[in-house]
Structure formats: structure tokens, C-alpha cells
Amino acid sequence: MYKKSVAIIGSGITGLASAWLLHPRYNVTLFEKNTYLGGHTHTIDVPETDRQIPVDTGFIVYNDRNYPNLIGLFAQLDIPTRDTDMSFGFSLNQGELEYSGSSLNTLFAQRKNLFRLSHWRLLKEIMRFNKVAHRLLENPVAVPDMSLGEMLDAHQFSRDMREHYLLPMGAAIWSCPVDTMLTFPALSFLRFFANHGLIDLHNRPQWRTVCGGSSFYVRKLLAEMGDNITIQSGAVRVERSATQASVFTDTSQHDFDAVIFACHADEALALLAQPSAEEQRILGCFRYEKNQTYLHTDANLMPVNRKVWSSWNYLATSQPEYANARQQMTATYWMNNLQGLDTSTDYFVTLNPYQLPRDEHIIAEMSYEHPIFDQAAVAAQPQLASLQGQQQSWFCGSYHRYGFHEDAIASAVKVCADFGVTPVWVKAQETTTPQPVLPLSIAGAVTP
Template sequence: MKEKLAIIGTGIAGMGVAHLLQKHYDISLFEKNKYVGGHTNTVFVEENGIDIPIDTGFMVFNKETYPNLINLFTELNVPIEKTSMSFSVQHKLSNLEYCGSGFNGLFAQRKNLFNPAFIKMLLQINRFNKESVQDLNCGFLKNQSIADYISQKSYNSDFLEKYLLPMSSAIWSTPPNTSLQFPAESLVRFFLNHGMLGLDTHFQWYTVQNGSESYKQRLIAPFRDKIKTGVKIDTIKNTGDKIEIITAKNEHYFYDKVIVAAHANEALQMLSQPSQLQQDLLSKFQYQENIATLHSDISVMPKNKKVWSSWNYLIDQKNGENRATTIYNMNSLQNVSDKENYFVSINPIDLDENKIHKVLTYFHPIFTIESLKAQKRLQEINQEGQIYFCGSYFGYGFHEDAYASAVQLSKQLLNQETNIQLKAG
């Protein structure tokens, strides 16, 4: 008889372990939301009687740094297509607009050809691209935040506020002040691994045809009837022989093993008696609540259309306070429509309410030097017994990281119990 396994959470980590372990365990999946997928969340907008699929969470990937996800998509025969990953910055206070797509993007505002401050910023970007890799390789970045590193290396405020913080804030969906505390070592390694430290190092990016919903449906098809949606787990309790899970409606279930594929902070809250190690490690991860709004309001995009990019970062000020938002141009990223403009704004600024299609809430991990230290020990909490963990916080916080953690955990469980070698990943 197969052991009973509960999987809590149906983001790519939860769906991933279910996919990899379904033949070896009697699985059940629990999802607090009324939909399956977590950040795999395609919204359908009706346009002339046709439903247009538009992704609002996971959107893009590449073949170099998403190897496990590529293996999964190949296994499921998921159709993919090429996309572009250009990036623009609008700094309203200084009336600056530029993007990284060649000369006409950098100097879309021709006045910047004769702007010493802008030229100096570009020179500092070039310097950062070279020096940061050297500092990474020699260990200089260890235990330093972005703020620490920028201060020590004497980069100016334009470089920080109009380039580095927009880039890092857009990538990790965090406010600029939070991004300042990001570990410099992780940021530079991520930039390096993703080909973001030079004009000739950019990777080809891809998106899933017809939205990530199409891969999700293929992935969950074999275990769809094992998923319970709209069920929040309040408590996970080790009874000695079995693991008991208790729902918010006071329903009690018993399993041989439980995999918590939720955010680290949520995982910790569910544990009735966390071990010292679980408490020490999971408590180091905090999350940023972000509002993702699907809309068609072009007023938030750069005034100069030459600057329009796949990712667009807007910095504004109101009542003396800086405001920032990332705007994904979904027509550029996913070629969703040639009739209407569609955008996804993270924590939007001043949108026309009549042009809003959908408002969603996501939570993204906040990485600090302390969380990075905890991350290096996370595999230890999967050695303690019948409760296991996986999720994007095991890596950089992205789709590949979540699925990679699912692959690693699945290999561990299968090798422990049956000595079966998992081919995935």
C-alpha cells in the first residue's frame, strides 16, 4: 500500500512535487485559494468575443537558467515561443526616459547626448558590470547589502536611483528602500548568471504559448481530482505515528508525510510545534505584498514610444513621497493582442479605473543577508522527519527555483524510500 502524502500549496513547487511523486504516493493537495497555480495565473480578457489569455504572475523563462522548468515543459510537450526582455526607466522628477535597447533606446531623448549626468551614469553602469564580477569572484561582496556596496564603491545617486534600484526592484518586486538591503553577492551573481552585465551577454527569453494556464492544465491533468481548493490549512501537527493537518473549518486529516509547498512564513505559522531548526530558518524569510493590476492605461508608459519596453519602471513623487511601479507590457512579452494595449502593473500609480481589467494580490520573498544565511541551511529542515518543505525561497524566488526545490525534494524522498532514481531535472 502506498504511503499517504499531503501537499500544501499548488504553486509550481506543489504542482511539481505532485507531478514527480504521484506514482509513488497516495497524494492529496490542499490550496487555500479558489484556483490552482499560485503565480501560475492566467487571466482571460474578452476582446471581440474572443478570450485573450494574459499572464499576471509567471511570464517568461530562458533555456540557460531555467533547466528544470525546460525539462518539465519538454516532458509535457508545452508549446513555447520567443519573447523580448527589454527594460526602460521613467524618472518623472528629472523628466528622464531611457531603455537599454541600443543607441536609440539609451538616447531616445537626444538631449541626453549632451547631458553630463546621464553620460556619467552610463559610465558607472559599465564600471559596475566589470567591477562587480571581480568583487564577486574575490569574495568582497560577502555579507554586504547593496547599500553597503554602493557606498563603499562611491557610485553616485543617479546610478543607484535611475539604474540599479529600478532593475533590482523590478526583478524581485520589492520597493527601492527594501532593495537596498538585498545581499550584493546574490544580486551580482544573479545578474551574471542571467546575462545582465553586458550588451553582448543577453539570453533569448521565451514565454508559454496561450499563457501559463496551458502548461498548468497539462501538468495537473493526472491528479486534478486529488486537489482541494478553497481549503486553508491552519495547523500541522506531528502525532508521532502520523502527521495531522487541521483546516480552518476544523477538518482533520492524517498522513504519513506532509510537504509544505507554501511561503516560508506561512509554513512556519502552520506548524503547531516547530523544531528549533524550523523556527530559526523559516523565520528569517519575510514577504512583500504586491498588488498586480491588469489594465489598458497607456498613460503610465513612457511618453516616447521608442522607450516602450517589455519591462518598464516608473518613479514618481506625490506629496513629497517617492512612488515606484513596474509595468509589464504584455503585448511585447506575450504578443497577446494587436487591437488593444495590455499591461500588468505592480503596485500601480494613478490608473484610469475604467481601463482596469483585474486586480490581484501576490506575495514575493524579501531577501536579506540573514535570509541568505538561512537559505544555505534549508536542506537541513528536510532531514528532520515526516514534514518537508519546498518553494521559491530555496533559491532566488522565481519559478525555476520553486520547481528545482520540488525536484530536489522528490529525489530525496524517492531515494530514501524506494531507491528509485528520478529522471526529471
């Protein structure tokens, strides 16, 4: 029986999920430019005497409320997972101001904060922000096209509340500079915070992580597909006609019945030999932030007070020697806490350190790119559907929604539906209460 051929460009969760869903019915060829498969799912095995410690450096966690497709995939693959902690810590100028939101004890881990009126005002403003967020979500017409910065100005939130809480938390979530956070559409930002329990003290989702490192699920996907897919080196150009798509690498040409761009929007646009005006206009709306990432053991890139150590730690500085620090975000993930690593050595993953880890502590260095959801990007999201199927081309990736693992796999599921393939977990959901996958700008109360 003849099987149609499909090229998939990119081997992150979007590309791998697409390949896994399609491979029983199509001849699938996966193109990947990196030296490994998995994209942001990148586990590094760190040698320790007679064993190796698997440490995640990209995708680390998901939760039980906002990731239905990822949970469905993990259930199908029988991926072992465990509960994890998602605490947030803040450190300014290497100990000038530090706190963590885990408990009253960590909020006042620096006992001098008990006597700082500014710290009490910060806590009061956080509570006020939560109330304002709930009120605005009940009446979203009050913030139709406001950016986050405009919303904060309109409600007169202080500089301390912005700089020492809200913007660092948002920057750590979306891996972008604090100034970029101010350009995010306010309503989308508030909906995300509400969906993830970040404007409530209680009823927060339970976060989980993959046992043995997130790359375990990549290996499981590849093992299930086996010889039913072909893996090629990175694509450098894609030419299309009304009936086929041709993918070029540095050394060869491959012809297919269809091509799925499971890569960043800007990468997809750059690969197209003759993009349509619509493709240029829509895909051109998405920008990306490059984040230099280090796996290391240098505790100098953690809060000074160990009581403040959290799973996510935002490191801010106003010191003149780091004048460019505001143009990037610096955050350190404490991997022992996140992954429950069985080791006495503390392992950290730091994005964009304004002060590099000491050389003897660096284990690996990577570069990841994350989408920026400014108003242009959010306005373009509903228009992505108009590109699907044009000239035998489909587009998917986390940029279709909030930029996370669930958004990536959700977009892959939607594309695969166009090929007549629906995963079993979606079929199960359809027999109960379907939850539509909507673009970020019109998502309403639908969870990401």
C-alpha cells in the same frame, strides 16, 4: 498495493511539481487556499468581441540558460513556448527622464539626453559597474559579507546610477522597494546579474514565454494527474507526531504519512501547531513583500515616450504628492511585447502603482507576495536542509534560492528525491555533467 499518503500544502509550481512527480507512487492530497490552482502562475482570459486574450499576471518568462528543471518539465509536458523580449525601460516623473536599454536610439529616445552630461555620466557608470562586478566575482573574498548598499558606497557609485538604473532594475526583478534592494547581499546580487547576462552587452540568454498563457502548463499538469490526486480547500493548521501529520481545514481533519509545505516560509511556520525551536529560528528569517497588482489598459502607467516602451518599465517619482512611492516599487509589464499577444489593444500588468489606473481601464486586481533576500534570509538558506524529514515534514519553495520559478521547482525536485522519486530530466543530466543545486549563499558560479 498500499501507497503512503502525502499532503502537499500550496498549489504553486512547487506544489504542483511535487504532486506530479509523486502521484504515481503516493496518494497525494493537495491543499490550496486560493480560488484557483497555480499560485503565481495566473493567466486571466480577457474577453474581446468574439474571442478571449490570455494575459499572464504572475509568472511570465524563463530563459534557456538558468531554468533547467522548468525546461525539463515543459519538455515532459510538451508545452509550446516562444521567444520573447526582455527589454527594460525607465521613466522618472512622468517623462522628466526616460530611456530604454534596447538600442542607442532608445537610450536617447529623449533627444535632449544627447546634451545631458548627467545622462552620459550614467552610461559611463553603468559600464564601470559592469567592470567592477566582473572583478569582484573573480575575487569574491573582497565582498564577503557586504550588502549591495555597502558595496556601492565602497566603490563610490553615484546617486543617479543607483536611482536611475541599478536599484530600479533590481527592484523590478525581485518585486521589492529600492531601499530593500540595498540590503541584499552584494555577492549574491552580482552572481545573479552575471548568471543572467546583465553585466554583459553580449552573450545574454534567450528568454521565452508559454504560448497561450502560462496557466496552460497548470492545466496540463492537472490533466496528467487526473483522479490520482485529491484537491482540498486551504489548510489552517498542521499537527504532527513521530509517525504522521494531520492537516486541518476549516471543516475537516486529514491524516497523512508525510506533509510537504510547498508554500511561503512564513505561511508554513504559521500553520505549524507546535513548531520546533529550529523551525521557528530558520523559517522565521524569511520575510515577504506584498505587491498589489493590476491588469489594465491604462497607458498612463507607461513611459510618456512610446519609443521607450519596453517589456519591463520602472516608473519612478520624486513628486511630493507621491511621498510614499519609495516604500514600494512601481513597474509595468507590457504584456503585448512579452507574450506576443495578437490584439491591437495594449495590455499592461502594473505592480504597486503610485497612481492607480483609471477605473474604466482596470480588468483585474490581484495581490502577490515575493520573498525578500536580505542577509538574514540568505544566511538561513543553507540551514533549511536540517528541517527536512523532521516530524514527517518537508519544506520547499522559491525562497530556498533566488525566488523564481526555477528555484521553486528545483526545491520540489530535491524534496521528491527524499521520497525516492527523480524526474527523467535530472537522470539525463546525471549521465552527463551534473550541476548541483546549492543554496544562494554558497552557489558560486552555479546558475540559478
